Amino acid sequence: MVSELDGMHLKLEGLRKSFGTKPVLQGIDLDIKPGEFVAIVGRSGCGKSTLLRLIAGLDTPSSGSIFLNGKQSYGRINPTIRMMFQDPRLLPWQKVLANVELGLLGSKVFVRQNALQVLRAVGLEDRANDWPAVLSGGQRQRVALARALVNKPSLLLLDEPLGALDALTRIEMQELIEGLWQKQQFTSLLITHDVEEAVVLADRVILIEAGQITMNISVPLSRPRAKGDPMFIQTVEQILQRVMGRQENFNEAREARLLV
DSSP, X not given: OXXXXXXXXXXXXXXXXXXXXXXXXXXXXXXXXXXOEEEEXXXXXXXXXXXXXXXXXXXXXXXXXEEETTEEEOSOOOTTEEEEESSOOOOTTSXXXXXXXXXXXXOHHHXXXXXXXXXXHTTOGGGTTSOXXXXXXXXXXXXXXXXXXXXXXXXXXXXXXXXXXXXXHHHHHHHHHHHHHHHHOOEEXXXXXXXXXXXXXXXXEEEEETTEEEEEEEOOOOSSOXXXXXXXXXHHHHHHHHHHHHHHHHHHHHHHHHXX
């Protein structure tokens, strides 16, 4: 059971974002409890990454509101929010330890001890003095995760961080993220194209289509989750049928319009 002491309460009301005349998000309402792990799935271009950028303060909404622990956010970067991308974005001219220390405030001893502690948590303390270039893709993502966690965030935003990894490394990273989330009790919002990954990690799975939330379901499974569990398979199929069914309906409607 995840404590609600350290995670952030995130609430979105009527959130909209347009780029020029093109609407990307069209009235997002969402309430994420402290310590909850929520996954967002959807096809490319549906607005998933835009949503995370708005929450992170990297962009401003066209209208609507974002509330962080009950206080309205005005498009500014919040120091208790960290974001992890598909690309680890490490500085190649800095060693692993220096990459993790980046942005961490305090005395030199404090910074070094905290960076080493979080590297130990992701299993890379022994690579602290290596250059990023000599690490594998999975190891570089572990460093990126360590850098995101070293400031002890209340909200961790994950924008497809495992998308470029091989299958085995991806499973290892899923287990690592889940374990650290359970231990550190932050709220987490994950974007993924992989429905199985969403069901493995999340308390809830949300589907975004054409800038709107069209499905919001709880995952009725205890942890750790086994992909062979009939309920796991049923939950994955439920989400996939919704995604594929709506796409088929869209294609049929489009074909009908072309025939008119």
